[in-house]
Amino acid sequence: MSSLSYTLVVNSGVYGTQSSRSAYLFAQSLLKQGHTLTSVFFYQDGVYNGSALTVPANDEFDLVKAWQALALEHSVRLETCVAAALRRGVVGEGEAQQHGLAQDNLALSFEQAGLGSLAEAMLTQDRVVQF
Template identity: 50%
Template structure:
């Protein structure tokens, strides 16, 4: 089965992003395919490389990165939601006259069109 995941919860403060991560890992372990993981609304905070969890907490942002790298996954972040919440890549920071950016690789800014395309091609879209 081909899955697309929509993550709308932040990496800390709610359980939804952690649930999405565990679901993604389980889906892959069962031999299914994840065509896209799209971070939207508060979910864009999962892409910030400035996240600093306590030593006894799971570093969820790094877990997403490791999962994506190990499995060749696409981590798309809604550009409008991200910029509104202070998450930007190098190009968008430069356009805004900012000296810093905080989007962690391999996360990438993307439009809602990529979510629509993933929804059209996936067997299931699961929102967290």
């Protein structure tokens, strides 16, 4: 079997549904099978996966930290849609400065990107899978 390159699109919040966790488990499975995961694009409520202010209960799986570890271990880009993120209060350092906000809250290893990044992934990756 040949190796394929993937981008995942996550549209659901970090908690409240299984979609984000399913995307994470799918990502792990891809990597174990020898495929390449180039990026994960968080769109709509999916941008909440990139919030540094998420604090799950002690007995809950910390999905934000899991995404961060996956990105570091496998050089996966974690991109939050900048427009969707700003509407939902997930703000990177550059956007905080640009809009005169006192602080940012984008988690480490996440970056903000435009829809052009997703469009490029759709043109260059073998597969784009949406959750």
